[in-house]
Amino acid sequence: MFKCFLSHQWKEMTRSNFWQKSLVINFIIGFLLLIMLSYLVLLGLFIDEILKDIYPDGDTFVIFNSVLLYYLGIDLFVRFFLYSLPVINIESYLHLPVKKSKIINFILLKSSLNIFNVLPLLVFIPFAFKVIVVDYSGNIALSWIIVMLILILNNSFLLHYLKRRFIDKPAIIGIFALIIVATMVLDKFDIIALSDLSSQIFVFLSNNPFYIIIPFLILILVYGINYSYLKSRMTIEDINVKKQKKIDSLSRIKYFDSFGDLGEMILLEIKLIWRNKRSRSIINMSPLFLLYGLLLYPNEDMQELGFLIFVGIFMTGGIMFNYGQYMLSWESNYFDGIIANNIDFQKHFRAKYIMIISTVVISYILTIPYVYFGTKVLIINTATFLFNLGFLSFLLMYFSSSSRKRMDMSKSSAFNYQGLGASNWIMILPFFLLPILIWVPFNLLGIPHWGIGAIGFIGIVSLAFHKSLMKIVVKRFEQKKHLIAEGFRES
Amino acid sequence: MIEVKNLAKAYNGTVVLNIPELKIEKGESFGLVGNNGAGKTTFFRLILDLIKANKGEIYSKGIDVKKTTDWKSYTGSYIDEGFLIDFLTPEEYFDFIASVNNLSKGDVKKFLDQFGDFFNGEILGKKKYIRELSRGNKQKVGIAASLITDPEILVLDEPFASLDPSTQIRLKNLLKQLQQEKNVTMLISSHDLNHVTEVCERIVILDKGNMIHNIKTSSDTLKELESYFAV
Structure with missing residues (x-):
């Protein structure tokens, strides 16, 4: 069944109008995309030089880790606006003898395959190879990458849930953004030390791979929340969330x-x-x-x-x-x-x-x-x-x-x-x-x-x-x- | 009123419509039946100059429809949802159609008042955009909009499809009334042999783009059609 879903999605994507342009334009778009992706890889490769410029006597790995909690927060914020929920056309499957759990799992897994989950890895993986492997060890680098992967997926599923819940209430996200900014300011003036906490957490997890079980459990929890949320709303009108519709008053403009x-x-x-x-x-x-x-x-x-x-x-x-x-x-x-x-x-x-x-x-x-x-x-x-x-x-x-x-x-x-x-x-x-x-x-x-x-x-x-x-x-x-x-x- | 000469339309080399000659008199109600792919919609689109013929002409009041747009002022039409501006409310849509035809908003109101029954309270004042309406209700909006200019020629492609039974009957009555009171020339296609024989005086069967039968409607017509389409 999963294979079938996958092939339908693949067909939907490749047969969409988006690709039906001339070959030349598709090629140019692909080329631009490739350039952008390679910039990210370059950033990953040279971020240690940049960090050394700014903090000449800090440990690059520790400094990098200190911003990660903020990164995750900002990532969540950006995703809320840029990421659109994966809409698989469930209408075509709901009436068939397909288990709901399969459809839900597919929707969730599909949501994890999005560009926002791939882009950070393009920076993180080169960084891990160039800095962590050299400064520390291959094992630590591996644990670190696993932690990053789990956290990225975590953000992805968390957002999937939040966006479905709060699509009508962008104010909540605004408050969230304000909290991030406020914490950053407080951190800057050494009133709180979230960045220190951030580096402690990630350095600790990399050194003690056993504790990776904790973020992993959180991931399972978030997935579970998503799953049960979707399960109780598995009807056509609920699944494709839309903002409340209202009619505007443009017609009343008499000008x-x-x-x-x-x-x-x-x-x-x-x-x-x-x-x-x-x-x-x-x-x-x-x-x-x-x-x-x-x-x-x-x-x-x-x-x-x-x-x-x-x-x-x-x-x-x-x-x-x-x-x-x-x-x-x-x-x-x-x-x-x-x-x-x-x-x-x-x-x-x-x-x-x-x-x-x-x-x-x-x-x-x-x-x-x-x-x-x-x-x-x-x-x-x-x-x-x-x-x-x-x-x-x-x-x-x-x-x-x-x-x-x-x-x-x-x-x-x-x-x-x-x-x-x-x-x-x-x-x-x-x-x-x-x-x-x-x-x-x-x-x-x-x-x-x-x-x-x-x-x-x-x-x-x-x-x-x-x-x-x-x-x-x-x-x-x-x-x-x-x-x-x-x-x-x-x- | 409408005259077709040597009309042919082909897509990628396959002929989908071929009408050597056809005349529709003023006030005549002309029904078009045929299975899917018979060329009904293609024919109507050609009449409305929505597509180009490979060969031949269609004259409306003696003027080639692709040469001028004069015929638009006395022709009302509804083919499919592609006619509806889906982000407008029905009221806004009627106002827009009226305004491009130089009718006042008062005219629109008077016109819509007659449609209370036909709309069955589901169209006006609902605070919905057309894209949020059901198929049947969209169809009602389209048909009503085609009549707003009080046309001399009316072109409707499968107007009965997706309407509820009451509205189908109301539409039938409305069309008959337009024939009797205003002598409107009508071109109507339908899959419903019953309705089309009831409304139209003349019925043409299209099959793979060719005119097969050209019947003046009588009491036997329905049987004739049914036996033709029976498999």
Whole structure:
């Protein structure tokens, strides 16, 4: 039976839409993933050097152990937000003569096979080999790795339980986070000594492998709690936990009424973004785009003009890119309705354009304070703002008609969610490069500032021609709509 | 009202629909029956310009449907859940459809008032998004939305499927009423031979994309259909 579950899950994963992209994109995603993983391994290999830099006279192993309790706490916190519960489609099995205990065990075991359990091992194992084996002994290293493995699994199951229990009450997790931060602060000022306790525990366990039985018993206990919790809730409505649904009051916004059907279409876009898990994630991500500058502007090495142009495009257009490239895929659920109904495509796209304008203008206004880092920053951001507003926006809308893949808006399984990020940035990379390509020849001629002017100028010119550009966008959409609809219908 | 000429649609080289000629007069109610894969939905999608034909044309009031979108203003349709904007409440959806058709919110209210029975208290004021409705209730929303513009042509793909018995009967009555009072041209497909013979004046059997029978409905039609589909 387990084998059967496994093969179903494997098929579900490999046959999911996520992989049905072109080979090239899958390859690039895989490559990026590999690079990221190898960074972690490198971190594991060189963390002792880093620690020696910070604490020149401490024992690396002891210092490493002293942060582990905090690590486990933070890990739990991060998992709560990033990890999505494994949903196996139990509906398809519940009515069959399959023992419930088997299904539960499978759900739990599946939850232990997730990326959050693998990533720390990529750091821990190299560390154990390089430091513990050399400084202490192979046996101690082995016990230590076993302890780590047990604790990681422990966190994984604990979270599985907590997330099911408290999905509706993120406040509890907030309190938990506050406690961690408070303990860290108290620790820093030597009021409590959790870090000492942490290193004592882990050094002791590594030296006395017999006592590993204690964390192991805790692991069994946590597993048991999970098991009995699931066992009593083994119905379809309980197992796939969802937040309590409520209806929002977007409909009561009367502001858009005065714009007639265009207003109604804009409101539809807003509802689309707000009421679907997948699209809503871009709202959560938006602050990241805007804070990007804080990370880069203070850095002296990052003051290259070409680089600042890139940052400007990213900050004033980041939200637009996320919205723009998916604006049709997000409609895949009801795309037939859009093209069969008496909807004026011109207006349909104008509503989308108004959404784009709003995000770009708001982003621009919010990035104005970066003038603190010099007027250069403001000028470049203004030029890139105009370029986003007038030119890239239309380019995005033009290429949105190339969407062919259906998107399930309700699902945001961790897998989908992350894949979305990576592939999505690769596809829009050319958009970022375009303004820099415009600037490069001016730079080579020794008049880089003219290049920045040119970027802004192109934005203004295309803004002036927005009506004709819109016609081109809509015309392409009308030519492609059958292909798009066909793609969206296949799921 | 609707005229089909040399229509053919193929997927990957397999012909799924082939209608050399077909005319549907104004006010006629046209029923389409056939087993799964017979091409019913494909035909309706072609009429609504949702897919492209490999060959041939469909004329609505004498105008090729793929050339202009004028026909949309007098055609109401519901094929499947792909028509419903699932994150809206039914009320919001009706408002949206009305607004793109330049109807006022007052018009919508007047229209929905007539649908009290049909909705059976399960659609309006429930504070639910369409995606949370049951299949049958979604179907009701879709059918109602197709009628909101007071269309001259109505295209419904298996409207009786997944409706409860009372609603099926109400829908039958509603369709008959639309024929009699407003002379609406109807294209309806169904797996339920009973319903379709009751509602439609003309019935066409599709089999693997070909029109097999083209019958004016009479008292014998149901028997005829049953014997055709009997295995």
